[in-house]
Amino acid sequence: MDDWSRQTGHGVRFEWGPVGADRLAAGVACLVVVDVLSFTTSVTVAVEAGTRVHPYRRRDASAEAFARRMNAALAVGRRAVTDASPWSLSPAALRRAPFAPRLVLPSPNGSAIAASAAGATVVAASLRNATAVGAWLAASGHGTVDRPVAVIASGERWPDGGLRPSLEDLLGAGAVIASLRDHGRTALSPEAQAPAAVFTSAPDVDGAVAACASGRELIAGGFAEDVAIAAERDASVVVPVLTDGAFAPAP
Template identity: 45%
Template sequence: MLLVVDVLSFATTVDVTTAAGAHVLPLPYRDDRAGDAASAAGAVLAGDRGGGGYSLSPTSLVSAPAGTLVGLPSPNGATLCSEAAGLGAVVFTGCLRNAAAVAAAAGSAAHNGPVGVIAAGERHTDGSPRFAAEDLLGAGAIISALPVPASARSVEANLAARAYETSDDPARNVRECVSGRELAEWGYRADVELALARNASSTAPRLHAGVFSHH
């Protein structure tokens, strides 16, 4: 059982898309195979932010028509979800918007088995990994809501949970972290604000046959 957390923005985008009754096919980022995979699945391939169509921007998919299958590439969340599914894992994706719902659904599906929570992180412009404060907080929010006592959690899980629980203002922390500031500077402040609506969603996106749908 794996929960992939990518607050800005893959998991938030999957949340709003599946809440609208649409579905998401996670795809590798900047990979020629993504287009072929989307075509083979009958999916609408999301483009770059600002292109006018569907994209990794959650605001572009809030009103996606029910039943639409969106092929959504992303360098972190989508890639991790695809790889985890390829290993046969049960995969959910979560964010601040649906932390409680995802924790409840995953806790039930785990049947008292282990649950791994992956903070997807970000990437520098050269492609190297970058720590993402928003994903630490998102992971902490989900871990805090899982029906697992602190004594049964790993040190890393407890540290993430404490980071969330002791944050004086998680929304401000996300707005002012590197990823939040970048999106705002690029003109996507609305995406950040959408991601900050803690537990506003009851959607728990689960991967079935390579596609995320509302669980």
């Protein structure tokens, strides 16, 4: 694989979406997945409550079979929540739902990236835990040229299935990278420097999450509470690490 596409020689790297994750994963020690609205925000909410979260790349019959094998509850779509199936990709719904020891949380963006990552430690990050993630990564020795970190902004999807880069994930990734830099990790690729600069110079991150295209879509659909939870900056100190196929708190 071409070194230029892997951002080699840098301790902290940045890319977009599943293709970017595939490109960088093999050459790093840790892959940080950022999907602010809403996979990684939902992961923080669930893991805080003591739930182990299994990522899964799609919500279909195979997800149902996987949940049965894992003896886990299965998250449904936001609009499909019922008393019998109260868990969904909505962090607000997860806060209200009964406790589940294990949860399968499918999504085509952040969850798909996490589920397919191989060879690297995988961490779920959002605006809710970005500072804690950066501190943990640095304390664990990640983010150096010898043990590089790739921060992946999951992005959203256009109707034709193409990647739609999203402001909320750019800000979330920038928050993680800024935290890494604050904890002494300065070997940032140019690609990683850019989202950190966007985050640190943003006058109103919370307002931007609500006013950006993804936030407006959710608010218009009746999910303003999800947007508000996603903007709870540094409200969480949990660092979800993919361990034996499920996200659990970092040791």
